[in-house]
Amino acid sequence: MKAITMTGKGQVALTEVPKPEQVSAGHLLIKMSAMGINPGDKFLISGNAPAGMFTQSRYDIAGVSGAGQVTAIGEGVPEKYLGKLVTVYRSLSDGNISGTWSEYAHLPYLQCAILPDDADPADHAGSLVNIITAYAAMQQFLKVGHQGVIITAGNSDTGKAMLGFALEAKLPVLSIVRNESSKAELEKLGAKHILVQGTEQFAQELMTIATALKTTAVFDGVGGELLSQLIPVLPAGATVYAYGFLGGPAPVSFHTGMLTKGITIKGFSNFKTATVQDPQQLAQALEAISQVIHLSFFKFNAGKQFSLEEIEAALSYTAADGSKAVLVIG
Known part of the structure; x- marks a missing residue:
């Protein structure tokens, strides 16, 4: 062949x-x-x-x-x-x-x-790589008890998959996108809170919405400069799950005072989750994914x-x- x-x-x-x-x-x-x-x-x-x-x-x-x-x-x-x-x-x-x-x-x-x-x-x-990443992350968010999620690469395939799982779980979502056309696309999928990065009001709007929605999980596929902007305005006790770096090699920086808010930054890989490592949980995940994979999110x-x-x-x-x-x- x-x-x-x-x-x-x-x-x-x-x-x-x-x-x-x-x-x-x-x-x-x-x-x-x-x-x-x-x-x-x-x-x-x-x-x-x-x-x-x-x-x-x-x-x-x-x-x-x-x-x-x-x-x-x-x-x-x-x-x-x-x-x-x-x-x-x-x-x-x-x-x-x-x-x-x-x-x-x-x-x-x-x-x-x-x-x-x-x-x-x-x-x-x-x-499937994007869907299983979002699914495994959502299982972790729910287990830890996060009350809402920020999705940084909101219009990526993985970001849209996370939106789908978050809406299914009735977890409040704040999606971040690069432009107005991406915002319009997410609105068609049912997203209600979307911010376009780079606007003058971005940081203030982010802080207001993140506080109101209690978005203590950050599903980050961008890193770099965008993550540096996010960290100071995240709710206390928030955790950043970094799974990608679309923002390129730009370093992440923040004032050490942010540590008093209990902000945690950790890498995320679906390979290391119980969803993927446990064959029984993986079988259940694939079955659950098969039930929703026809939806536009996926x-x-x-x-x-x-x-x-x-x-x-x-x-x-x-x-x-x-x-x-x-x-x-x-």
Whole structure:
């Protein structure tokens, strides 16, 4: 079968590799249709990822996300997966894996969420990584007892997924976006409290709304300058869960007096949560995600589509609206 394989640090190539024939216990054989290119995919290809961050793949096939149809199941896999369209994220559990940028993928079923039969694979070509991150964070927020959440990368795929879970949990939300068009998009999704960063009133409005909503959890995908602006106006006892750094290399700075308010900043990774580490909780999470994944909050921001033969162009693709390249197999 055709597959995109990693041929060296930062290098990939379209090659022919053996198609998986035997399905291992607990695994699925998936005929892939669409595979989104997320930052995590590029990080994997770069060769700079820490050891163990990504599960190893047969024949060094690249790709950690995608969507396709299950054609066979292994022993111990629930029958409900057979023949279904699924979205996948291959780093949720260990197993006998072949990567997603290929005509067929062999993956543990605990790396897959079932999609509606009429779903467009491109809409979920890279969505599960974002959804499971938001889901795992929400479970942690609820367990700790947070009363509201600030979402900094409000219009990102992960930010929209968090909005969906927060609204479902009836947790007050304050979303922060970069521009008015992003604000309008979130309003269509039901967000009621949205701030556009960079305005003269931003800090004052943030403090007023954060105090009123008691937003003691900050789901931060930006960091840098924006986080430096947030910290002084957060409610006492707030915790910043930093999962991304869209703000680039700008350092975070704050007056040490803020420590008297009990503000905590910690890194967040879905890999380290009980949701992902405990197989039973992971199964429950994937089932819960399958029940809501048809909603607009949870779709992948798919941009231009490319064939496997166009992998170099796909990796170079950028779009002003933040949409991402999608590899498709016809």
